[in-house]
Amino acid sequence: MNFTNLPQLVDMRGKLKSKGTYSKRTKAITHRVWHHSLTKKNLAGSDAASFADYHVGTLGWPGCGYALVIEPKNLIDTPNGKRARIVYSNDINNRTYHVGDSNQFSLGICVAGDYRYDTMDEATLASIAELHAALVKDGIGQYDKAHNEMPGYSWKACCEYNYREAFDWKGAKTPTKPAPAPDVYTIQEGDTLWSIAHKDGTGGVQVADLIKANPGINPTKLKIGQKINFGIAKDFVAKPGNVIKPDIKVEVTPKAIVPYPGIVLKEGAKGMKEVDIKRVQRASGMAEKDVDGKYGPKTTKVVKAYQKRHGLSQDGRVGPDTWNRMF
Structure with missing residues (x-):
C-alpha cells in the first residue's frame, strides 16, 4: 500500500485504547470522509491516543472511530520536509464508527484541530495532500466528503477546514456549509x-x-x-x-451564565451542592447511569479527561477555569 509507506505515517493499530473490536466491512470503501476534532491542534488532547480514550471511555465505542488521524502538533522530518504525523489507528477494513449508517463504505480521516480558531499550517496541508494522493493511487475510495456532506449529518459543523484546497480537487472548491x-x-x-x-x-x-x-x-x-x-x-x-x-x-x-458556585468542587470538599456536581458530571461526559451528584473517584476521572481534552490543568477539580469552560 502506498499510504502505509508514507514516511510520516506511524502504525498504531492495536496499540490504542480499545474495548472489543469493530466488525469487518461488508462493502468496498467508496468515500473518504474528512473530520476535525474540535480540540485546538497544539493541546495535549489533540492526538489519536486521546481520541481513542474519548471514543472508548465516553462514547462506548470499540476503539478510535477514525482509521487515520493527522496530528499537526507532532512533526516528522521527511525527505520532502517537515510533515504532520499520520497515525494509522484502525485497519481500513474495519467498519469504524464515524458517519453512522455510512460506516460500511466510508473511511474516516480526522485532522486534529479546531479550525474555527486554528489555522492550517503547511506541514499539515502537505500531509493531507500526500495521504490523499496515496489513497487514490491505492484505489481506496472514489469520493471525498466532509462529515456534514454525508447522509443525515448536514447539521454537523465538521469539518471546519477546507480539505478541498489541500489536494487536486476537480469540483467546486467551497464545501457545503452546515445546515x-x-x-x-x-x-x-x-x-x-x-x-x-x-x-x-x-x-x-x-x-x-x-x-x-x-x-x-x-x-x-x-x-x-x-x-x-x-x-x-x-x-x-x-x-x-x-x-x-x-x-x-x-x-x-x-x-452561558450558570454561575460559579463559589467553591472548588473536588473529592472531600464541604458545601458542595448535588445539583452542581450533577451539572459537572454531565458536562464532563459521564454516562447518565453514573450521574449521582457525588464527587467521588469516577467524577474526578471524567473531569480530568475533560480537562485534558480542553487543554486545562488536569487536577480533577472544578475551579473557576474549568467551570467557565463547561458553562
Missing part, C-alpha cells in the same frame, strides 16, 4: 447522545438538554432508526423556564 440542527434526528449506527450533542457546536445543545427533551429515553441504549427530539432541546438552551412544546415544563439555567 441548522434538525427538529427531529434519526439515530444512526454508532450514535450516542454524547456524540450527537456538543457544547461547542449544534446550537449549544448538550446531553442533559437531549435527555430533558426526550422523556423516558435511555441514553445508553439508543437504537438505529430511533427518533429523538432535537428542536425541543434547542429550545431548552434558548428559553429557560418556559413551557416548551409539547407541554413540557422545565427549569433551566442558560449554559
Whole structure:
C-alpha cells in the first residue's frame, strides 16, 4: 500500500485504547470522509491516543472511530520536509464508527484541530495532500466528503477546514456549509447522545438538554432508526423556564451564565451542592447511569479527561477555569 509507506505515517493499530473490536466491512470503501476534532491542534488532547480514550471511555465505542488521524502538533522530518504525523489507528477494513449508517463504505480521516480558531499550517496541508494522493493511487475510495456532506449529518459543523484546497480537487472548491440542527434526528449506527450533542457546536445543545427533551429515553441504549427530539432541546438552551412544546415544563439555567458556585468542587470538599456536581458530571461526559451528584473517584476521572481534552490543568477539580469552560 502506498499510504502505509508514507514516511510520516506511524502504525498504531492495536496499540490504542480499545474495548472489543469493530466488525469487518461488508462493502468496498467508496468515500473518504474528512473530520476535525474540535480540540485546538497544539493541546495535549489533540492526538489519536486521546481520541481513542474519548471514543472508548465516553462514547462506548470499540476503539478510535477514525482509521487515520493527522496530528499537526507532532512533526516528522521527511525527505520532502517537515510533515504532520499520520497515525494509522484502525485497519481500513474495519467498519469504524464515524458517519453512522455510512460506516460500511466510508473511511474516516480526522485532522486534529479546531479550525474555527486554528489555522492550517503547511506541514499539515502537505500531509493531507500526500495521504490523499496515496489513497487514490491505492484505489481506496472514489469520493471525498466532509462529515456534514454525508447522509443525515448536514447539521454537523465538521469539518471546519477546507480539505478541498489541500489536494487536486476537480469540483467546486467551497464545501457545503452546515445546515441548522434538525427538529427531529434519526439515530444512526454508532450514535450516542454524547456524540450527537456538543457544547461547542449544534446550537449549544448538550446531553442533559437531549435527555430533558426526550422523556423516558435511555441514553445508553439508543437504537438505529430511533427518533429523538432535537428542536425541543434547542429550545431548552434558548428559553429557560418556559413551557416548551409539547407541554413540557422545565427549569433551566442558560449554559452561558450558570454561575460559579463559589467553591472548588473536588473529592472531600464541604458545601458542595448535588445539583452542581450533577451539572459537572454531565458536562464532563459521564454516562447518565453514573450521574449521582457525588464527587467521588469516577467524577474526578471524567473531569480530568475533560480537562485534558480542553487543554486545562488536569487536577480533577472544578475551579473557576474549568467551570467557565463547561458553562
